Amino acid sequence: MAVAAQAKPPSTTSESAQLAQAAVAAGDNKGNAFAVIDKTRARVSVYDANGRLMGSSAVLLGLARGDDSVPGIGERKMADIRPEERTTPAGRFDSEPGRNLQGEDIVWVDYDAAISMHRVRTANKADRRLERLATPSVADNRISYGCINVPATFYDRYIKPALGDTRGVVYVLPETMPAARRFGFLNEAKATH
Template sequence: MVKSGNASSKSNPMYDTSYSKEADVEFVLGQKAAETYVSNKAFASLQDKFKSESASRRTRDMADWVVSSRDNRNMPFAIIDKVNAKVYAFNPSGKLYGAAPVLLGLAKGDYSVPGIGDKPLSQIKRSERTTPAGRFVSKIGRNHKGKEILWVDYDQALSLHPVVRGVPSDRRAQRLSSLTSSDNRISFGCINVPKPFFKNVISEKYSGQSSVVYILPETKQFKKS
């Protein structure tokens, strides 16, 4: 489910078609390239937001747009770059709490199958295991096993949680620690993060309040609905 705030969607990088040419291409800026970009665009605030973290052009523009438009409504927020399999967590004013690699849905796509949240995992086809794009108002909660997670969208059973072992052949921990994002597609749609990142950033900073999670598109077909 895509949810939008009151800020103008015309300037929202999530829906800006000018990014479409890089929407499905793995691309992460190195620090020097990022500094050059910030300097050329005169967005000095972006350098403060991302510190030494590499981030794509769209991710950097998204963070700047969220803060300038106040679309996060004074809530902490996170941006998930699916193309590069990385999450960036911020405080309400845009200060970076931290960043980490993520595991995402096995299938490429920016929409969830209708009713996916009511399906048993055994009935979810490989092609349906997508991590949807959009703006989501989220909150810390518990799953059916009582484990703490960040509910990104409860109706879609979409959450961000510490990496689970899964079946041994999934090699989830190894995928998270690899240097490329090309092997980070393995989940049913949920976002897996390193356990220390969840404990020290998500659980510690986001508990007791709502937050906003922005999941950036990875296809050229994503549109505001």
């Protein structure tokens, strides 16, 4: 039995770890497990309710750079969403388990904007989604309509147990502004140090 995959401790970005520590210290996660999406580095980090890092992985994100969803985008057909509108919104989201139209389990991040976290989809071979996840570059991790695409094994091992069966929290770090503008508890954490 190979254990090499477990031998290496999970890693995360320092900004993600700082946000996780501040969220737990402020009680912002309300005792729930949570995930932090670092859009700049195209990574998800999953934490237990006490802020202990469970695992971290590369992800695919919205094609367009930006931190806000276009108003009403969740009500539009995918074919009507222009490339520059395909953002993964930043902020704090109360997540909940759900199902997509195909019956697959997902984690709703922003239901109104139709943003979810789900296993990477590989139906369109031209997208090369698995290859994009495997490259060391983050430049090619921008391809989705805004959803957070996670490797299937990581989703099954970390996302589903932490967020796929119960409500939780998903924090998405902004890429166009300081994180403290989206997360007030970060200002409080800095003031106490």
